[in-house]
Amino acid sequence: MPTAMSLEWPTDDFSRIPFAAYLDEDIYVEEQERIFRGPVWSYLALEAEIPNTGDFITTYVGDTPVLVNRQRDGQVSAFVNRCMHRGSMLKRECRGNATMHTCLYHQWAYDLTGQLRAVPFAKGHMGRGGLPPDFDIKSVKLTSMRVESYQGVLFGTFSDETEPLVDYLGDNVRAELDRVFNRPISLLGYQRQRILGNWKLYNDNVRDPNHGALLHMFHATFGLYRPTQRGGVKMDDRHRHNISYSMMGTSDDEADAEAFAGTQKVFDKGFRLEDPSMLQYDKEYPDDVSLTILSIFPNMVMQQITNSLCTRQIQTRGPGELELYWTYFGYEDDDEKMTQHRLNQANLVGPGGLISMEDGEAVEMVHRAVKREQDEHGIVEIGGKGEIADHDYLVTEIPIRGFWSYYYDLMGIEAEQAA
Amino acid sequence: MGASGERDAVVALMIDYVHLIDEDRLEDWVELFTDDCTYKILSRENVDAGYPLELLSCHNKGMLRDRVVSLREANLYNLHTDKHVLGMVRTNQESDGAWTAQANFSVYQSTLDGESDLFAVGTYRDRVVFDDGRPLFAEKIVVNDTFAVARMLSTPI
Ligand code: FES
Ligand SMILES: [Fe+2]
Numbered sequence: 001m002p003t004a005m006s007l008e009w010p011t012d013d014f015s016r017i018p019f020a021a022y023l024d025e026d027i028y029v030e031e032q033e034r035i036f037r038g039p040v041w042s043y044l045a046l047e048a049e050i051p052n053t054g055d056f057i058t059t060y061v062g063d064t065p066v067l068v069n070r071q072r073d074g075q076v077s078a079f080v081n082r083c084m085h086r087g088s089m090l091k092r093e094c095r096g097n098a099t100m101h102t103c104l105y106h107q108w109a110y111d112l113t114g115q116l117r118a119v120p121f122a123k124g125h126m127g128r129g130g131l132p133p134d135f136d137i138k139s140v141k142l143t144s145m146r147v148e149s150y151q152g153v154l155f156g157t158f159s160d161e162t163e164p165l166v167d168y169l170g171d172n173v174r175a176e177l178d179r180v181f182n183r184p185i186s187l188l189g190y191q192r193q194r195i196l197g198n199w200k201l202y203n204d205n206v207r208d209p210n211h212g213a214l215l216h217m218f219h220a221t222f223g224l225y226r227p228t229q230r231g232g233v234k235m236d237d238r239h240r241h242n243i244s245y246s247m248m249g250t251s252d253d254e255a256d257a258e259a260f261a262g263t264q265k266v267f268d269k270g271f272r273l274e275d276p277s278m279l280q281y282d283k284e285y286p287d288d289v290s291l292t293i294l295s296i297f298p299n300m301v302m303q304q305i306t307n308s309l310c311t312r313q314i315q316t317r318g319p320g321e322l323e324l325y326w327t328y329f330g331y332e333d334d335d336e337k338m339t340q341h342r343l344n345q346a347n348l349v350g351p352g353g354l355i356s357m358e359d360g361e362a363v364e365m366v367h368r369a370v371k372r373e374q375d376e377h378g379i380v381e382i383g384g385k386g387e388i389a390d391h392d393y394l395v396t397e398i399p400i401r402g403f404w405s406y407y408y409d410l411m412g413i414e415a416e417q418a419a
Numbered sequence: 420m421g422a423s424g425e426r427d428a429v430v431a432l433m434i435d436y437v438h439l440i441d442e443d444r445l446e447d448w449v450e451l452f453t454d455d456c457t458y459k460i461l462s463r464e465n466v467d468a469g470y471p472l473e474l475l476s477c478h479n480k481g482m483l484r485d486r487v488v489s490l491r492e493a494n495l496y497n498l499h500t501d502k503h504v505l506g507m508v509r510t511n512q513e514s515d516g517a518w519t520a521q522a523n524f525s526v527y528q529s530t531l532d533g534e535s536d537l538f539a540v541g542t543y544r545d546r547v548v549f550d551d552g553r554p555l556f557a558e559k560i561v562v563n564d565t566f567a568v569a570r571m572l573s574t575p576i
Contacts, residue, residue: 095468189465189472192567218493274481323567328472343471344478352460352475352572354489360570361497 004030004411008375014401014408015385016377019370021407022198028319034411035298036062036316039162041148041155041169043300043313044068044078046327048152048185049095054112057095059325060315061156061299066145067091067101068154071112076149078156079114079142090142101142114142150174151181153302153311169296170236172390176243176294179285180304184332188342191326193351195360197367199299199316200407202324205359206295207399209233209244210382215362218354222279225291225355226251232392238409239388239402240297246394248281248290248306278344281306295399297406305355307338308345320367324360326350420552422512429518429547430508432554437503437524440575445487448575453548453555454480460561460576463541474563474572486575496573499528501538517557518547524561526576528569539565539576 004027007018021027036042042061045068049057056069058081065081067090083090083103090101090110100117102109109118116137124130145156148165155165166174195202205211213220213227220226231246273279281290284307292304301312310328317323326349330342349356370376383396388405391398420428432451439448452458458477465472477483490496506523513519522543529535546558561576 094464187470189462189468189470190566191462191472191474192464193571194567194569196570215495217495218489221493273485275479275485339471343473343476346472347476350474351568351570354486354494357571357573358495360568361495364570 003027004034005413007413008377009408009413010377011385013386013388014404015380017204017380017400017404018374019376019378020374022200022367023319023371023374025319028316030411032062032064032316035407036064037158038410039157039159040298040410041157041162041165041296042298043296043311044145044147044154044156046152046185046187046311046329047076047149047154048187048329049327050076052097054097054099055095056091056098056101058091058093059313060323061145061158063316063318065089066156067142068147068156069098069101069112076147076154077113078145078147078154080145082143083108084116084140084142110142114144116140151177152185153177153181170238170241172234172243173236173241173294173296176292177302179287180292180302180309182285185309185329186332186334188328188330188339188346191328191350193324193326193360195322195324195363196320197322197360197363198319199314199322200403201363201366202314202322202359203295203298203403204400205363206293206301207242207244207403208397209246209293209394209399210397211362212394215358216355218348222273222276227394228252228255229394230392231289231291231394232390233396233399234390235388235399235402238406239399240406242293242295242399242402244291244293244394244399245289246291247288250288277341278347279306280341282338282341295403297403303349305349306345307342308349309342310349324351420549425512425518425549425554426510428549428554429510429520432547432556433505433508433520433522433543433545436556436559437505441501441503443574445490445574449480449483449487451556452480452483452559453550453557456480456483456556457558457560458483458556458575459559460563460572462563462566464566466562474568475575490573494573497570498531499574501574502527502529502535516549518554520545520547524576536569537565538569539563541565541576 007021010016045057050070053072059066067081068078070076081090085108088103088105090103100109107120111117122131147156212225228251229246230250234243290306294302299314310326313325315323348354380397380400383398388402460474504525508520508522510520525540526538527535528538541563544560547554548557
């Protein structure tokens with residue numbers, strides 16, 4: 001029975017990734033335990049989705065169904081979305097408002113803190129049946145997560161060991177969240193994408209600035225993102241999170257033409273859109289960064305692609321399937337024109353995005369091809385080998401090695417192998 | 420053309436629409452729209468919750484052409500065949516002479532290996548106008564009951 005500790009790591013700088021880590025069912029089960037139920041903060045939702053008392057959303061942490069709601073005291077709480085009686089899913093709706101959560105199966109009712117409040121026929125009928133006298137309703141609570149919020153972004157953890165959220169995020173990630181969540185946001189809506197591939201392949205994908213202009217030819221063609229632009233990557237101390245950033249308009253056409261020579265791609269300076277409005281960046285932050293992909297271990301991405309802002313949540317559906325949940329937003333003080341611009345720019349991203357539609361396909365192609373190659377490894381050397389550190393260039397995939405170094409620690413592989 | 424002739428033309432337009440996509444004649448497909456057309460693909464999730472976000476939106480024919488050119492030149496999308504199944508069309512002539520038309524659809528995608536899957540099911544909510552006797556989509560709103568896009572949304576629905 002292969003488990004995480006049986007994975008082979010031929011290099012200690014994580015420049016080789018064992019394909020078995022993407023495919024094995026037992027490893028997947030171990031990940032749910034050690035990662036999604038372990039000492040990490042998982043992204044849950046945005047506070048703006050549940051502004052009022054009783055507002056709730058349902059989501060997944062890994063593949064555990066989770067119910068998130070706002071209590072009467074204004075605090076947000078999160079529970080496993082499962083009734084404590086005999087396990088029925090408690091809330092079926094994606095979102096809504098409730099004063100109580102009542103299970104449809106036998107009508108056990110919980111308040112917004114997860115406390116069981118009422119059981120029908122608790123005393124039975126005519127003194128017969130019902131719950132035994134020693135059954136203590138007060139002792140029954142929904143299984144809860146610890147919830148913390150940073151700049152209106154809600155995270156939850158199942159473990160008591162998890163460090164405080166601010167430390168977990170670290171300075172760089174906090175600065176990025178401070179930058180984008182600098183004032184009240186307003187929600188624009190959701191997109192979902194179902195990908196038949198492992199959840200870590202998507203984490204690799206978003207930590208790989210090198211693929212941006214190679215897989216997404218639209219990018220290179222229209223100059224939104226090119227590998228010769230000014231930009232780079234910034235991580236946290238543990239290298240588990242990453243921020244890739246770049247500045248449009250700083251690329252070098254000649255260097256690009258040279259770099260793309262020999263590929264089959266069309267790199268065409270003369271290519272123009274009939275309606276280029278969606279390519280406009282209305283600069284809205286003090287810096288010149290026009291594209292940011294922030295990845296927070298294990299299940300969150302936040303993007304700024306010019307004026308298109310959203311979070312993406314990775315929900316696992318087994319080793320070979322994931323659902324991406326995209327939540328788009330603007331700011332409360334956006335005027336009608338800016339809102340329209342953001343909606344227009346949403347054409348660039350998401351499952352139908354002109355510069356992102358290929359990611360789902362790329363993940364699936366890897367997943368399918370490595371199925372019978374479980375003893376083999378992926379090569380991760382672009383950007384450099386050895387030390388994992390921040391750098392200011394974009395032809396890199398070093399943050400992928402950062403992700404795997406932390407994965408390796410969390411899965412207890414080193415400890416197991418030493419024993 | 421009387422009202423019933425116009426009605427037949429509206430239905431024929433909706434039929435042409437799905438067949439041109441399925442035959443990968445997207446350049447001809449664009450010609451079914453007015454210059455200032457609106458084309459949107461929405462998830463019912465957003466429609467029901469009152470959010471404006473689209474999966475894809477075009478606010479004029481130029482943007483539609485850009486999509487097609489981008490698919491042909493820049494995007495490396497999954498190669499597949501689309502097959503639409505169009506339900507019965509419900510039509511209504513508005514007081515300004517334009518027609519609204521609504522029909523359910525399902526669209527199946529088949530891979531290069533000939534594996535077929537249901538890609539989306541939903542409803543078209545259209546507005547059709549006549550230009551020189553020719554019906555054109557002033558508005559084509561696709562509302563998907565299928566929230567999650569499998570893999571990617573490349574060719575139009
Ligand atoms: S399972 Fe919920 S009330 Fe019985
Ligand atoms: Fe990508």
